[in-house]
Amino acid sequence: xxxxxxxxxxxxxxxxxxxxxxxxxxxxxxxxxxxxxxxxxxxxxxxxxxxxxxxxxxxxxxxxxxxxxxxxxxxxxxxxxxxxxxxxxxxxxxxxxxxxxxxxxxxxxxxxxxxxxxxxxxxxxxxxxxxxxxxxxxxxxxxxxxxxxxxxxxxxxxxxxxxxxxxxxxxxxxxxxxxxxxxxxxxxxxxxxxxxxxxxxxxxxxxxxxxxxxxxxxxxxxxxxxxxxxxxxxxxxxxxxxxxxxxxxxxxxxxxxxxxxxxxxxxxxxxxxxxxxxxxxxxxxxxxxxxxxxxxxxxxxxxxxxxxxxxxxxxxxxxxxxxxxxxxxxxxxxxxxxxxxxxxxxxxxxxxxxxxxxxxxxxxxxxxxxxxxxx
Amino acid sequence: xxxxxxxxxxxxxxxxxxxxxxxxxxxxxxxxxxxxxxxxxxxxxxxxxxxxxxxxxxxxxxxxxxxxxxxxxxxxxxxxxxxxxxxxxxxxxxxxxxxxxxxxxxxxxxxxxxxxxxxxxxxxxxxxxxxxxxxxxxxxxxxxxxxxxxxxxxxxxxxxxxxxxxxxxxxxxxxxxxxxxxxxxxxxxxxxxxxxxxxxxxxxxxxxxxxxxxxxxxxxxxxxxxxxxxxxxxxxxxxxxxxxxxxxxxxxxxxxxxxxxxxxxxxxxxxxxxxxxxxxxxxxxxxxxxxxxxxxxxxxxxxxxxxx
Numbered sequence: 001x002x003x004x005x006x007x008x009x010x011x012x013x014x015x016x017x018x019x020x021x022x023x024x025x026x027x028x029x030x031x032x033x034x035x036x037x038x039x040x041x042x043x044x045x046x047x048x049x050x051x052x053x054x055x056x057x058x059x060x061x062x063x064x065x066x067x068x069x070x071x072x073x074x075x076x077x078x079x080x081x082x083x084x085x086x087x088x089x090x091x092x093x094x095x096x097x098x099x100x101x102x103x104x105x106x107x108x109x110x111x112x113x114x115x116x117x118x119x120x121x122x123x124x125x126x127x128x129x130x131x132x133x134x135x136x137x138x139x140x141x142x143x144x145x146x147x148x149x150x151x152x153x154x155x156x157x158x159x160x161x162x163x164x165x166x167x168x169x170x171x172x173x174x175x176x177x178x179x180x181x182x183x184x185x186x187x188x189x190x191x192x193x194x195x196x197x198x199x200x201x202x203x204x205x206x207x208x209x210x211x212x213x214x215x216x217x218x219x220x221x222x223x224x225x226x227x228x229x230x231x232x233x234x235x236x237x238x239x240x241x242x243x244x245x246x247x248x249x250x251x252x253x254x255x256x257x258x259x260x261x262x263x264x265x266x267x268x269x270x271x272x273x274x275x276x277x278x279x280x281x282x283x284x285x286x287x288x289x290x291x292x293x294x295x296x297x298x299x300x301x302x303x304x305x306x307x308x309x310x311x312x313x314x315x316x317x318x319x320x321x322x323x324x325x326x327x328x329x330x331x332x333x334x335x336x337x338x339x340x341x342x343x344x345x346x347x348x349x350x351x352x353x354x355x356x357x358x359x360x361x362x363x364x365x366x367x368x369x370x371x372x373x374x375x
Numbered sequence: 376x377x378x379x380x381x382x383x384x385x386x387x388x389x390x391x392x393x394x395x396x397x398x399x400x401x402x403x404x405x406x407x408x409x410x411x412x413x414x415x416x417x418x419x420x421x422x423x424x425x426x427x428x429x430x431x432x433x434x435x436x437x438x439x440x441x442x443x444x445x446x447x448x449x450x451x452x453x454x455x456x457x458x459x460x461x462x463x464x465x466x467x468x469x470x471x472x473x474x475x476x477x478x479x480x481x482x483x484x485x486x487x488x489x490x491x492x493x494x495x496x497x498x499x500x501x502x503x504x505x506x507x508x509x510x511x512x513x514x515x516x517x518x519x520x521x522x523x524x525x526x527x528x529x530x531x532x533x534x535x536x537x538x539x540x541x542x543x544x545x546x547x548x549x550x551x552x553x554x555x556x557x558x559x560x561x562x563x564x565x566x567x568x569x570x571x572x573x574x575x576x577x578x579x580x581x582x583x584x585x586x587x588x589x590x591x592x593x594x595x596x597x598x599x600x601x602x603x604x605x606x607x608x609x610x611x612x613x614x615x616x617x618x619x620x621x622x623x624x625x626x627x628x629x630x631x632x633x634x635x636x637x638x639x640x641x642x643x644x645x646x647x648x649x650x651x652x653x654x655x656x657x658x659x660x661x662x663x664x665x666x667x668x669x670x671x672x673x674x675x676x677x678x679x680x681x682x683x
Contacts, residue, residue: 048487048597050494078487078597202639205651210599212651214592215393215633219640222385222514237592244593245517259497373644 039070039099039283041276042092044085045077046105047208051234053253054207058104058128060254061272071280074098081107089116093123100283102276104128105207106176109143117141124289126279129178132291139291144275145178147296147355149185150326151268152229153333154304155250156189157322158265159227160197161315162248163190168199169225169247171216173207173232175374177363182231182268184367185333186250191369193318200225201372207233217241227265239264248310255305266319267305274300296355298327330354340365341372385514386637392518393633394626395525396591400425400583400600401625402528404607405614406535407579409621411457412611413539414572415552415565415678416464419475421580422604423482424456428584430486433595436498442589445498446524449585450578456482457577461570471680479604487597494595501590524586528622531579535618548572552676565678580604613658615674628654 049059092098117138132143187199202216228242229250243260251267295301336347428449436445507519539545551558551568588595614620635650
């Protein structure tokens, strides 16, 4: 509370100084500029910010803002998806004066971030994931996400060409829509090469469990999977374990090729620097921030790791062709006729869901060819 | 093609491999805790020691390019943590459990602080002995790649079991743990014995941490332990303070932990959260089955603050 008072007093002093210099009529202009110049942006990560994965991708985006004039960045890592995140948000607002907050982990949204939105109506919150809905959620909240499933489709294309056993492996954290879309995209990418390929999925149940991820990777390789990818917070353990067992790997979140230079095929990476710059530009310009932000490969939200040395000529060709197709926009991974692995029809003949289709954000099935279950 | 298809055999193989791979940190931490508790103190801080040991081992291995020096450094760091706990607890009215919790948080926090620059670089791993070389099935070879630390842990549990019964040092630790008064009457200083026992326990926990970061999963991240140190402390009670029991319990936990991923990999995909709970359900069942309404915990040292 003392800090708040100090801030007010400082603003008061600024106002009166500006008023004295420029006259009362123009006093409001310097105030708003002074406010914008002092804007603080807060980032909250669920894990360490150099995890070769999800949090590192966000932290790299945050780091790119540090050169932007008038913006200061505050960060906190290792914040659990509990009431702890509410405390972090409160301290970022009350102590650091943050006016825009990015709680980057999926589980922060409901109820923690929503509670804070109600408590601090003047602060803007943007959550990474797909959950904001204008009928249900406040206007100072919002969500942003990238169509990274496209990247997993490209991973699948390369994996499909590289696999000899025609069995792929996927180490996944939790069966939420974003993860399911990635698993499905990976398999469908591989099936665009050879429709007999299958993909075995293992859910670990948590975003970051090093030993269990290693066990899951070993179990997949034991069952004959020879290309492994994952959707966990830190792919480091999966990449190293798979490469150690002689399997190829496709990366996720960030570029993991330094961990397994020979076995790394390619990877689907985030490019959050672009997204955060966009939000901050709006903040500086004083225009309202968008509540619903999405983008894919063509928008620069997502990028691919450079192809590794093990990628063959045919794979390279199809990868480039598919990528070029995606860059045009409107590419559909989920298109009919397509069944789920329980036999239900998820897309009829002629039906196609482009990357922008909102239906994909409530995905609750695994497609035919994926061995695994959502519950 | 057929050589790589092992189907349902993958499950017992994964449990065997998992028991060998995952159990080693449990073995070292629980043996260390068994020594400490036998002397009459509880050191709950071993989770912090484990994490700090993992960080120290990785950092030293990166800097010197030798995993063995890393292992040694982890043991030394663990020794320091243990001695610190033992030293504070000798003062009157100090609660060993509270100090343990403080040291657990302190150890993890310190490890995160010093460990930041070592998340990115890659350290050399501890060697494994390929006991599966006789088989031409790659899965069997992988499951039987046994790390030397596992073998040392197995031997150590046998030695400790024998030493507690048959050596002077073992008897000293036990008498101090069972009755301070009796120990004093014998001319022993309980505080010194407990200081040494807690120090040795910490050193073993540090070695357990080195296994995590230098062999399996084999990298340093802040989430490396996910509570294994705490579970290992609980295993000691489960094992009734018996070193051989600690070894068996660690194997059981390691194998049961591998069950969930292995079942999913052969297509048993329903209810995996339940399979992940297997180690804990197993613990509950054994605890209930071996409990008795007529006597207190068998084998519990009399001086422990939880049994007093």
